[in-house]
């Protein structure tokens with residue numbers, strides 16, 4: 135699809151996007167709501183009748199937990215307005231939140247909790263990441279400790295170590311999880327695949343999950359921008375009788391936008407499936423295949439890259455994010471629309487069996503076995519690096535580097 139084809143769509147988008155741009159300046163509560171729901175959604179109010187979103191968005195500051203219609207199915211969701219700051223601080227007034235791991239998730243979630251005024255300590259082994267924590271204001275012996283010391287001191291233990299290392303350290307961690315504590319994860323992995331990880335939490339401990347739908351960098355960046363990342367949450371064990379409300383409060387404390395309920399099992403299946411599929415694995419496969427066909431037919435790297443990646447990420451995907459695929463289809467030229475309508479089904483039919491295989495492989499634990507095995511080998515980083523080098527040094531992504539440098543906003547940068 136050429137840029138020319140989308141000129142009309144982009145002009146329309148620029149006009150239609152204005153209200154969204156203005157919304158960015160509004161308080162985060164309203165904005166996350168606008169982003170969480172489609173324009174056509176009807177909101178069921180507690181007083182029992184449905185009205186159109188357009189009528190109620192301006193008065194949404196004080197709404198409570200709500201059940202919304204997601205494409206015909208009802209789901210209950212929670213937002214920041216459900217856990218005002220006072221409620222968050224009150225919920226954890228007697229707690230020490232120990233965040234284990236200062237990797238992308240640990241860092242993002244810990245900094246957001248700290249900025250929200252919650253009492254946070256970090257458990258991180260010494261090295262590069264530990265130094266970064268010090269640079270970002272964590273003080274050894276005060277709120278920065280070796281991992282097991284932090285487990286011992288924490289009443290809420292947020293396990294944000296790598297999934298492979300969670301398994302390794304579990305035998306030493308388990309005795310420190312005394313009754314009354316809370317064990318938190320951002321992935322259902324360790325619990326759901328317990329036959330492989332051997333992670334079985336002790337009695338008397340709440341076991342909960344908040345899984346941000348994005349990298350820890352985005353968790354932090356959106357929070358700093360007054361926005362929020364969407365997260366799922368789940369309760370695996372409710373020993374205290376208050377696990378659910380504490381999970382929701384913690385989820386908002388780490389910077390979630392809106393939160394939807396799941397189970398540990400559904401979280402891990404959908405997460406492993408999604409990242410291997412459309413989020414990363416499938417998209418790289420599609421980019422690569424399209425690029426190769428264009429190159430094999432005599433198109434230049436610049437042309438092949440622009441038609442495959444640059445136009446997608448810089449123009450179309452952000453518009454799909456803002457307005458949806460239906461809007462994208464109905465706002466392109468009729469030539470583009472005809473082609474897209476004819477071809478999405480063959481792509482769907484070709485890829486669905488692959489997605490079905492993938493889901494099976496996630497559900498039967500094969501993906502987990504592979505991941506634990508490969509990522510616990512002593513030289514796992516070097517081996518990963520070798521495979522990553524293959525992608526980095528492929529023509530498509532070397533071309534991408536040059537194309538990115540040519541963006542006007544990058545002029546003069548390396």
Ligand SMILES: NC(=O)c1ccc[n+]([C@@H]2O[C@H](COP(=O)([O-])OP(=O)(O)OC[C@H]3O[C@@H](n4cnc5c(N)ncnc54)[C@H](OP(=O)(O)O)[C@@H]3O)[C@@H](O)[C@H]2O)c1
Pocket residue numbers: 234235236237238239240258259260261262263264293294295296297299320321323345346347348349350
């Ligand atoms: N990445 C995402 O998009 C995402 C989204 C939602 C949830 N999650 C979940 O969040 C959790 C953390 O993920 P992450 O993305 O932040 O990073 P990660 O790379 O999975 O984990 C990084 C942390 O684990 C520590 N670690 C790894 N191996 C270790 C070892 N042998 N000894 C001691 N510490 C070790 C790292 O310390 P060093 O830096 O010193 O190695 C670092 O603190 C995982 O459960 C993940 O599934 C991730």
